[in-house]
Amino acid sequence: MARRKKVYEGKAKILYEGPEPGTLIQYFKDDSAPTATEATPAAVEGKGVL
Numbered sequence: 001m002a003r004r005k006k007v008y009e010g011k012a013k014i015l016y017e018g019p020e021p022g023t024l025i026q027y028f029k030d031d032s033a034p035t036a037t038e039a040t041p042a043a044v045e046g047k048g049v050l
Helices: none
Strands: 006-009 013-017 024-028
Touching: none
Parallel strands: none
Antiparallel strands: 006 013, 013 024
């Protein structure tokens, strides 16, 4: 993907400016939420893939 301007980053996704004016690209992260027994979130391979 070409380098794009990051518009927003949250817990589960990052929004970038899209190729056309007024559009966005959503990137879903592979991280999972931490549980009571985990100190840090774990990466789950492929979780963010459509």
